[in-house]
Amino acid sequence: MSTIIPPRDPAGRFGGQGAYPAGATAPATMFTRLQDAEPNLRAALSVAITQLTGIEAAEEEAPVPAAVIAASPGAGKSRLARELLESCAGDKPVVFHAPTLALCEEAADHAREIGGAAHVIRGRFATDPAEPDQQMCRKPALVARGISLGLNIRESFCFNDDARCEFAGSCAWLRQFEPDQTIGHRYMATSYLGYPDPDAYDGVLRVVDETFWAQQLSFVTIGIDEFRLPRTFMKHFTRRGRKEESRVKAHADLIGAAHALVDALIAGRPPLDLPYSAADYRGFARLEYAAQADIPAPTPDQTETEQSQLLTRAEDALRHVSWYASVWTCLAAAKEAGRTTIERLRLIRGNGRMVIRVCRKHPPKHRQPMLILDADADPEIVGALDIDLQRTAHMVLRPNAEVVQVHDRRMTHGSLLQGTDLRETWRRVIRREVLSDRVEKGRGVLVGASRKVVLRFFEDAGHDFDGLSDDEASRFMLETPLHGAHWLWFGGRSLGTNRYRDFSTVIVIGREELPVEALEDHGRALWGDRAGVDLEFVAPGEDGALRLPDREVLYEMSDGSAKAVRLPCHPDPLIRRVQVQTRELATRQLVERLRLARSETRKRVILGCNMPVPGLPVDELVSWQAFCPTRPVAALTDAVLEKGGIRLSDAGLVEDAPTVFPTLDSIKSFRKREGVDARAILGALSPRLRGQLHVMHLKEDRPHARLCEALVLAGSGEEALRSAETIWGPLKQCVGAGEGDRAGARADAVLGGHRIGTSPVSPSS
Structure with a gap:
């Protein structure tokens, strides 16, 4: 679709943001075969669990012993870990941490399905299942303040010798610690890692599913x-x-x-x-x-x-x-x-x-051995938290996906938040992919970006979040399709969830990017002030701004070719590790919500920025200009999704696609510059979509109506006839383009004498 050369700006200077042939050897990930994934994981987990459950808890100030299983998202490490925990440590107290309460409940349900016993600890601010309009704790505001102060919440608010909270007798949060409720392995949100255990459960092993290191910094x-x-x-x-x-x-x-x-x-x-x-x-x-x-x-x-x-x-x-x-x-x-x-x-x-x-940085409060299940686990980062990695296992599965990546735009956070036109272009891309997904009988489109960018797309569509809390706004955006797609954002929301595993397309807009100062602060917290070793920090420019130097980063191309791009990268190798975790791997985590490795059908992945992503071989690098739909294609997409077809007259385009052509003047000026042609529109579409669009000439049954060209989505010519009248009302005439009088005569017999043709015309006719 595009030539891979560094792009030029209007003055003819190279911008340096596009991909180009690289002199270095192309990277090639050593993928584990899918059929080998489960036996390899099972063996690694079995050894790790057996070893860790035989180790005593670490002494105060001593590193916590741990093992890391770093397998691709979707490899099945969490599921296999729960199965092996039942067989290897079924009668021992084990604490299993997942990113969210919902994932904890999902994990506990699976443990019960395989014959184990499990109990979930709901946070004090979680909804009380017995009374959905109440929280688990009846003093949530006060307790939240106490938690931030590091108080012993039970002693300060629940019960302490003879002193008891007025709600203690009916407290939903306390009730979950009663002996008959705490049978089997315990499931808790990862946030509990930063606090003392709420009771004396005293597990022998702490399993941490997904990344947790960032919450250990302040x-x-x-x-x-x-x-x-x-x-x-x-x-x-x-x-x-x-x-x-x-x-x-x-x-x-x-x-x-x-x-x-x-x-x-x-x-x-x-x-x-x-x-x-x-x-x-x-x-x-x-x-x-x-x-x-x-x-x-x-x-x-x-x-x-x-x-x-x-x-x-x-x-x-x-x-x-x-x-x-x-x-x-x-x-x-x-x-x-x-x-x-x-x-x-x-x-x-x-x-x-x-x-x-x-x-x-805050080393772990808990001293039990840890089993870390994190596809992106970095030994240097984990080790900096006073965790003694005694065993590691790595495994990467090949994604069953067609990966298309924009190579000449960075899609920075600021450009997406401030660029109304840029977001409108992305809206058109999303609508095109949604239409293609529906035509090809796909299972849905997922769109990912930073939360602020997602919020801005919703606001563009007229949604008002004034008066809503962050949690309420997040819940609305997660549960409400927009432009025909579902939405997600980088970070904890895109960890572990299987909600989108059956979707067939994922679009990532931009990337997560910590500001340079915040990135370096993470590095300072993790590795700062080591004996005899200094970190390297970015020097401010003449204007005082911190700018990362550009460095050549190679794409992994599925055809083995060597392509590279210039990308802002931190010069310190340790801080660069943090950048990879928070930037590149955050994108991979979001993409992997579709569980690409285990998909039986090839899914579609669109990476909407020029950043190479480890473990995602690229099938096609495209320029932004070539990838974006033209205005006529965008108009077609909107009209077909909303109505099923579009008229290509001036008035028809304004009525059928008002978002793209809001006024008659806008379509007239566009027609003068570039023209609107049905065959050019069809030529820009995927073959499957193109094959279901029928070019027709129709005249509406009203005074002064003119014959105009139209495109209708239908499985057959006769279905297109019926759809045209359904969409635009009674028609005086409707003829398949190029069909002539014989087609019209056939249709007369079908539809009461109106001139209507029945056969679609291929784009080449």
């Missing part, structure tokens, strides 16, 4: 002015009211160190040159945390007002205690590593003020 920003202020929440007096000079001095030393640190950051001096040791910084962190102990936690027998007041005090303190302590802890760790520069802490400008930015 980022804090602290205003420099508030960081230098005296800590008014610190106590200088003993319980007997006596002023303690040591506390006063410690407080003064802390504030002095805060001023010195901020001054060094502002002046651009290395903070680690300050005259403080790692022990000093650890002492400052302990001093910050000491204030937290003076604030009592809520108790279950208090009123909601009393609980809220205590939470407010704790929130104020936590904002200071935890965040401020993280600064000193970060400095202490860098000192202990023998560093002279610090990477995880820096001074930046945020919201018009100078702030300290701290990047943190």
Whole structure:
């Protein structure tokens, strides 16, 4: 469809965004044969489960032992893991984490189907199955605040010795932990990895299905002015009211160190040159945390007002205690590593003020051995979280798909959000693919993009989300077809779900792309401040903006040819790993919702940007201009999907396809420039669709009607006749193009004397 050369801009300069022949050897994935996938997976999982269930839980501060099974989405690793858990660890307590509650329930249902026992832990804010208008917890707002503070929720809100919540007797959340409800393996959302276990289930193995590493990172920003202020929440007096000079001095030393640190950051001096040791910084962190102990936690027998007041005090303190302590802890760790520069802490400008930015990682709270089932698992990232990978298994299955990729457009987030015309062109592409899918008896079209871009498409179509929460808006977009397709977005929503496995086409618009600063913050949190090793960061340009350098990245072509494209890539190899996880592999996860490897029919994959995706060999690289439907084709697509046919007269085009040709002037000016021809339209369509479109000449049964050309979708000529009258009402004349009088005479006998031809005309006639 297009020539593969770097495109030129209007001035004739090369833009560098298009694909071109590469000198390097074309990449070739070593695919596992589908018939070998299950036995290989079964063997790898069996060994991993047997080994991990024989290991004791890790000691505090020690790495957690783990095994990774990195097999393609749809390979069956989750299903096989549940089967083997029943046979290898059926009588042992096992916790199975999935990305969402819905996936947990689906997994538990499968465990029961194969003869196992399973129970699902629903979150406190999940819907109560017994009372759908209620949440599991009857104090959700207060509990949410308590969770963010790291409180023991049971002791603070549920029951603590004789103190009990007023709803404890009928609490849906507590009821699921009763002995008769907790039989078998436990299924919980992945978000529970960041919190202590809600009871004493004490599993011997923790299975984590799909990626989880990003939720182990956090980022804090602290205003420099508030960081230098005296800590008014610190106590200088003993319980007997006596002023303690040591506390006063410690407080003064802390504030002095805060001023010195901020001054060094502002002046651009290395903070680690300050005259403080790692022990000093650890002492400052302990001093910050000491204030937290003076604030009592809520108790279950208090009123909601009393609980809220205590939470407010704790929130104020936590904002200071935890965040401020993280600064000193970060400095202490860098000192202990023998560093002279610090990477995880820096001074930046945020919201018009100078702030300290701290990047943190949080090793697993749970000490049980982990079995990680993640197609995209990266050993370097997992290892950075203090997880000891003792066994890994990798497997990639070949997708049974025709992959078409646009090679000369990046389709950036900003261009899609700001480009009304660009989104309209994508709407036309989607409608064309929906029509082709229906004609070819497909099972549906899935469209994926970032959530903000999906939201903008819905707003373009007239949907109003004002007054809806994010969850309500997400539920609406997931459940409401738009332009004939279903919609999904990158991230957790596109992990694990089998909802779209029977669909026949997937279209990915653009890509997920973390801003450079956010990408580097992920790298800082994971690998920052290692002893003797520095990360490489992108230097700002003259305008202060951070821009990734372009680097040649090879496509994997299904025919073995070597094609490449210039793509923004981070220069640090570790941070590049994060970029691949959040960008390239996010696209593959979304595409794989169609379960391509196990599909019995060849599915269609459209990649709407120039980014090569690992594990997806490309069948055809196309230019954006060649791939986009022309306006007449777009008009045909809209009219056929809505009505079943289109008239090619000026008035007919406006009435049948008002989105593409909204006024008579718009079609007249287009006809002057490019013309509207039925055979040209048909020539741009797929053979299957082309074969079901019938070219006809028709005249409506009304005064002053003129003979006009039309296209009607039908399985036969006689069906096209009936469809034409159904679509446009009574007709004085309807003749298949080129059929002549004999065809008209045949039709006269069929339809009461009206001039109607019966046979379709092929595009070549």
